[in-house]
Amino acid sequence: MAGNRKTILITGAAGYIGSHIALSCLLSGQYSVVTIDNYHNSFPTALKRVTKLAQDALPASASDEDKKALEIAVHKGDISIKSDIENIFKEYESKGGIWGVIHVAALKAVGESGEIPIKYYENNITATINLLEVMDRYKVRNLVYSSSATVYGAPDNVPISESSPLRPESCYGRTKFMSELILKDVCDSNPEWRVISLRYFNPAGAHESGEIGEDPRGRPGNLVPLLAQMAVGKFPEGLKIFGDDYPTPDGTCVRDYIHVMDLADGHVDALGALPKDDIFKAQAASTGFGASGGKYKAYNLGKGKGMSVKQMVAAMEKASGFKYKVEVVGRRTGDVPELVANPELAEKELNFNAKRDLEEMCRDQWNWQSKNPQGYEGTA
Numbered sequence: 001m002a003g004n005r006k007t008i009l010i011t012g013a014a015g016y017i018g019s020h021i022a023l024s025c026l027l028s029g030q031y032s033v034v035t036i037d038n039y040h041n042s043f044p045t046a047l048k049r050v051t052k053l054a055q056d057a058l059p060a061s062a063s064d065e066d067k068k069a070l071e072i073a074v075h076k077g078d079i080s081i082k083s084d085i086e087n088i089f090k091e092y093e094s095k096g097g098i099w100g101v102i103h104v105a106a107l108k109a110v111g112e113s114g115e116i117p118i119k120y121y122e123n124n125i126t127a128t129i130n131l132l133e134v135m136d137r138y139k140v141r142n143l144v145y146s147s148s149a150t151v152y153g154a155p156d157n158v159p160i161s162e163s164s165p166l167r168p169e170s171c172y173g174r175t176k177f178m179s180e181l182i183l184k185d186v187c188d189s190n191p192e193w194r195v196i197s198l199r200y201f202n203p204a205g206a207h208e209s210g211e212i213g214e215d216p217r218g219r220p221g222n223l224v225p226l227l228a229q230m231a232v233g234k235f236p237e238g239l240k241i242f243g244d245d246y247p248t249p250d251g252t253c254v255r256d257y258i259h260v261m262d263l264a265d266g267h268v269d270a271l272g273a274l275p276k277d278d279i280f281k282a283q284a285a286s287t288g289f290g291a292s293g294g295k296y297k298a299y300n301l302g303k304g305k306g307m308s309v310k311q312m313v314a315a316m317e318k319a320s321g322f323k324y325k326v327e328v329v330g331r332r333t334g335d336v337p338e339l340v341a342n343p344e345l346a347e348k349e350l351n352f353n354a355k356r357d358l359e360e361m362c363r364d365q366w367n368w369q370s371k372n373p374q375g376y377e378g379t380a
């Protein structure tokens, strides 16, 4: 504990979503943050900026102690190496202990996962088991896990509820699905474990300050950061839209884009819900898994509203003032017409509220990109 704050360990905290989660946790006033990241896909600068943003949000009357509580304890380490995790738990044992973990770290590129599956299973599954083993040994059994809507594969019905069948179509998706299964089994084994998996739909945008945001290495795999980077002069070849003959209003694929700060705030909601026994009842109906008595639960985090590729291009054009060069090409294997969340369960049981709209998302994405055209590269 730091003051009244509970200590949370965030794995993969320097990455896109992790850095926004760290900020939400600090701004909530309820948590102090310890991190582990190997910077495989991120820069430690992000964490320095998070601390500064949180401290800047304090009132002028804040004491040095208040400011200190917002300093992130940064650990460089690899969670596929058990001792790297263990060292942190050992260190915090004498400092009041870690209350819970938000497990964000993972490799996440769908295409790459099919090319190097062993690396994906090692990094996303073995590392998760390492983390669970150390947590169990130190009796830290509160966990929020970064899952993904990709566990649903091609759904039978849209909007997608948590009880939809789980049939991931990529190696990456299977690492998320298998991790969820492991987490559920661990919860079934011991009632002390409390785990919430959050199935993210399509996070986009950035903190409104433009100080932190998404900085993927190489060509972004996701639409919104790709459009943002095009608007600062990268990828002059323009955007390929894969198919405009889908059964959607304008023929292009529809996805559920959620502002990354709403997603991040959803983790604070989940941490707050972990101690509540009620939410873990009727678990079977809501996870897509069979019945069991453990305290495991999965929730969709989405806006519950679909946007097409063409709508996103138009919205980013409005935000950035950049006119995109667009070419419609054939459909891409594996794409499904529409993926939209039913977020009602998270709204009801976690008090989750995706309040930011599309305009704010594109404005914030562009604010981040235009302030940081090269991302974090070269920053201290």
Ligand SMILES: NC(=O)c1ccc[n+]([C@@H]2O[C@H](COP(=O)([O-])OP(=O)(O)OC[C@H]3O[C@@H](n4cnc5c(N)ncnc54)[C@H](O)[C@@H]3O)[C@@H](O)[C@H]2O)c1
Residues within 6 Å of the ligand: 011, 012, 013, 014, 015, 016, 017, 018, 036, 037, 038, 039, 040, 041, 042, 043, 077, 078, 079, 080, 103, 104, 105, 106, 107, 108, 123, 127, 146, 147, 148, 149, 200, 201, 202, 203, 222
């Ligand atoms: N971005 C999305 O669209 C999306 C959608 C659904 C789910 N997710 C999940 O959300 C999580 C975060 O995604 P993101 O977009 O922020 O990705 P990211 O790559 O920006 O962040 C992941 C972080 O984990 C770190 N990391 C990876 N392997 C590690 C290891 N072995 N040890 C220590 N650190 C390690 C990386 O360096 C990076 O900082 C992932 O679990 C991902 O699967 C992301």
